[in-house]
Amino acid sequence: MKKRAVDVDQLARDVEWAIDHRLPVREQIAMLNKLLSHAEQGSVHQSFAKGKLAELLLEAEPWRAARLAHEQLAVHRDDDRLWAVLGLAHTLLGNLRSAARAYREALALSPCCALYAHNLGHLLDAGLDRPVEALGLLKRAFADLAHEPEVAGSYAHALLRCGRAEEAKRVLTLGLGGDERAAEALLADWLGRKRAALGPVAESRNV
Numbered sequence: 001m002k003k004r005a006v007d008v009d010q011l012a013r014d015v016e017w018a019i020d021h022r023l024p025v026r027e028q029i030a031m032l033n034k035l036l037s038h039a040e041q042g043s044v045h046q047s048f049a050k051g052k053l054a055e056l057l058l059e060a061e062p063w064r065a066a067r068l069a070h071e072q073l074a075v076h077r078d079d080d081r082l083w084a085v086l087g088l089a090h091t092l093l094g095n096l097r098s099a100a101r102a103y104r105e106a107l108a109l110s111p112c113c114a115l116y117a118h119n120l121g122h123l124l125d126a127g128l129d130r131p132v133e134a135l136g137l138l139k140r141a142f143a144d145l146a147h148e149p150e151v152a153g154s155y156a157h158a159l160l161r162c163g164r165a166e167e168a169k170r171v172l173t174l175g176l177g178g179d180e181r182a183a184e185a186l187l188a189d190w191l192g193r194k195r196a197a198l199g200p201v202a203e204s205r206n207v
Contacts, residue, residue, distance in 0.1 A: 011035045012045050019052070029056050047072065054085045062092040080109035084116060087123075096127045114144035114151070122154040131161040142171065149175045153186070160190055 015031045032049045039046035054068040066089035069082050076082060087102035103120035110116060121137030124130040138155040145151040152175020159168035165187070172183040 006038045008035070008038050008040075008043075008045055011038060012048065015049070015052070025056055029053065032056070047075070051079075051082065054082070054089070058085065058088055058092065062089045065089040066093065078109060080106045080113070080116070083109065084119070087119065091119075091123060091127070096123060099123055100128065114141045117141040118145070118151050118154060121158065125154065125158040125161065131158040134158045135162060146174055147177075151175065156183075156187070157190060160187060161194075 011031070012035060015028070015035055018028050018031055032053045035045060036049040036053065039049060050068045050072050054065045054072065057065040057068070066086055069086040069089060073079065073082050073086065083102050083106035087099045087106060090096070090099035090102060100120060100123055103116060103123065107113065107116040107120060117137045118141035121134040121141060123134075124137070125134035135155075135158050138151075138158050141151050142155040152171050156168040156172035156175070159165075159171060168187060169180075169183055172186060173180045176182050176186075
């Protein structure tokens with residue numbers, strides 16, 4: 001008996017419905033994998049499936065997410081969201097220099113995106129030990145997202161590492177809704193970790 005042809009257009013509509021109605025991620029992934037398996041090479045449906053899968057697989061399968069994003073970028077190099085997905089995938093995989101390159105591409109395509117500026121700045125500071133280079137990016141992000149604790153925390157962390165403790169305290173206090181004690185405690189914790197990482201040599205220099 002002849003197999004019934006798969007209606008790829010209907011599969012795509014089903015996926016869009018699932019996304020719009022926020023079905024569980026595992027169900028969306030299953031539907032996208034089905035769409036990908038039936039979509040024609042180079043088609044709009046294939047491109048859509050790869051892009052959405054790259055986003056949804058970031059935490060569970062960052063390697064596959066990176067591969068899918070990379071495949072899409074070979075065709076759509078001007079898609080800032082794909083570059084950002086690739087950046088986060090590389091971050092999760094520990095490929096920090098590759099992640100920074102991807103975020104730079106995303107930010108070049110969308111220079112006003114505070115989230116891209118934050119992610120790149122935090123990566124440079126906490127991941128690649130380049131807090132001075134990170135400051136400008138994190139300041140830009142903080143200007144738009146001053147009341148986001150994560151953004152304020154990243155900016156304050158870089159300020160502290162650059163020796164600007166009072167500014168770090170003001171930024172962090174604002175990000176924590178005016179809780180100065182919580183800000184002071186967090187800054188003290190960061191300083192304690194820094195001293196511990198430096199070890200006995202740091203202690204002797206402070207004598």
